[in-house]
Structure formats: structure tokens, C-alpha cells
């Protein structure tokens with residue numbers, strides 16, 4: 001007898017392509033000095049205690065998950081007094097080995113940018129440019145393999161989009177964020193698979209986080225995107241990290257995980273509950289170093 005579950009997974013296999021992962025290189029920062037002492041997004045409540053050891057354990061599990069899939073993870077030294085430095089994605093956008101650094105909106109995070117700039121220079125990156133406009137890097141920039149999707153509304157200045165296009169030499173598509181809980185593009189959208197010669201890019205996003213015009217742009221660019229709902233967004237489920245096959249998500253994002261599995265992806269659920277108290281999930285902790 002075929003159970004409903006077997007039937008479900010048979011359909012999934014029948015309707016979706018084989019998803020091949022590609023090897024990735026990430027930069028992460030251990031949350032050794034993690035804290036929520038200030039509030040610069042609606043997730044942060046300094047009166048609510050955070051468990052730093054637990055944050056460290058969750059972060060290590062995320063790093064080890066990437067390594068288990070064969071990805072390389074470099075680590076940058078965390079700094080006391082920079083409790084949000086664990087969110088490495090905010091400190092650089094790297095495409096084709098070219099680096100566009102960060103300029104933070106909040107003064108509390110400003111010093112992070114220089115630590116990362118130094119890391120790039122010390123690790124052989126020759127082409128490192130620091131932005132003149134507020135630019136929170138991969139927090140607001142997502143590379144599809146052809147286009148750089150760029151968020152604005154809360155953090156990254158819209159003029160930083162033009163600056164990114166000029167510095168990185170890639171076409172930039174601006175998207176307007178409208179919900180303060182989804183203050184960075186990477187809280188509302190992520191790339192599941194980059195565009196290749198034979199296949200279009202695949203993305204997942206939460207439409208309600210975007211302005212009506214930006215929703216239309218997304219529909220036009222990605223007619224078969226995986227759409228997240230409110231429950232997916234509220235656990236930062238759209239802050240996923242995909243290698244083209246394995247998709248790392250917060251463990252509460254079960255609805256999204258199921259929809260991804262239906263498309264042939266392998267959801268991998270991790271616990272990021274402590275890091276989420278600062279408004280971050282798996283992607284926020286993960287900067288991608290693209291050769």
C-alpha cells in the first residue's frame with residue numbers, strides 16, 4: 001500500500017528537477033560578544049535576556065552544517081563592544097572576487113565595517129571598495145547569478161544601489177521594503193539557485209514585505225518563485241541559505257520547508273532562537289565569498 005506521505009514524495013520527485021548543489025565559501029563571525037543592548041530593529045528588546053552560550057552553540061551548529069555539506073567557512077575574529085558582528089552578511093557584498101564593503105546606518109554597528117575591510121585586505125582581496133552611501137551589504141543585496149537584487153526602505157540608501165552597480169559592474173534591481181519587521185532584503189527574500197546557462201534563477205520571498213510595484217517586479221522576474229507566508233516570515237524563514245540543493249532554514253519554518261521539498265530542494269532545519277532575538281537568522285550570519 002502506498003501511504004499519503006509516500007505518494008506526496010513520489011509526486012515531488014516526479015514534478016521537480018534534480019537539484020545540484022555547488023560548493024560555497026562563507027565568512028562567519030562567532031557570537032562571542034553577542035548581546036541585545038540596544039534596539040535598532042523591532043525584534044530587539046534589551047530587557048529580554050539572551051543566552052550567549054546558547055547563541056554560540058547555535059552558531060557553531062550552523063557553521064558545522066555548512067562544513068558537513070562540503071562548504072568552506074572562514075571565521076573573522078569577533079570584537080568586544082560589537083554585539084551584532086555575528087551578522088557577517090551585513091559587512092560585504094562579494095561578486096567575482098570584487099568586494100563592496102559596508103557603511104552601517106546605526107552608529108552602534110559602524111565600526112564593524114572596518115574590521116571586515118581589514119579582513120578582506122589581509123586575505124588577498126585586491127579589489128576592495130568602501131561605500132560612500134549607507135550600505136548594509138548582503139543584508140540588502142542578493143545575487144541571482146546575473147542580477148543583484150537590492151533592498152531599501154529601512155537601512156541601505158537607494159543611492160547605494162547605483163553605487164553597487166558601478167563598483168561591482170553588475171545590473172542592480174531596486175526593491176522597496178515596507179514592513180519594519182522585514183527591515184533588510186534578506187529577511188524577506190533569498191536565492192535558492194543561481195541562474196545558469198540552462199536554468200533561470202530560483203528565489204523564495206514574502207510578497208507582503210514589498211511595495212506593490214516591487215511585488216510586480218518580482219513576479220515578472222521570478223514567475224515561479226516559492227512564496228513565503230506570514231508564518232514563514234515571522235520566524236525569519238525567508239532568511240535562508242541555499243547551495244542550490246540544501247536549504248538551511250530556521251527550524252520553525254516548516255511550511256516553507258515543505259514547499260521547498262515539493263520543488264526538489266532539501267530543507268535543513270537549524271535552531272537560531274537566540275540569534276533571532278537580535279533580528280537575525282541563518283543568512284544574516286553568513287557572508288558569501290564569490291570568486
Ligand code: ARG
Nearest residue numbers: 041087139184278279280284
Ligand atoms: N541586530 C542587527 C541589525 O539590526 C541584525 C542584523 C541581521 N542581519 C541581516 N542580514 N538581516 O542590524
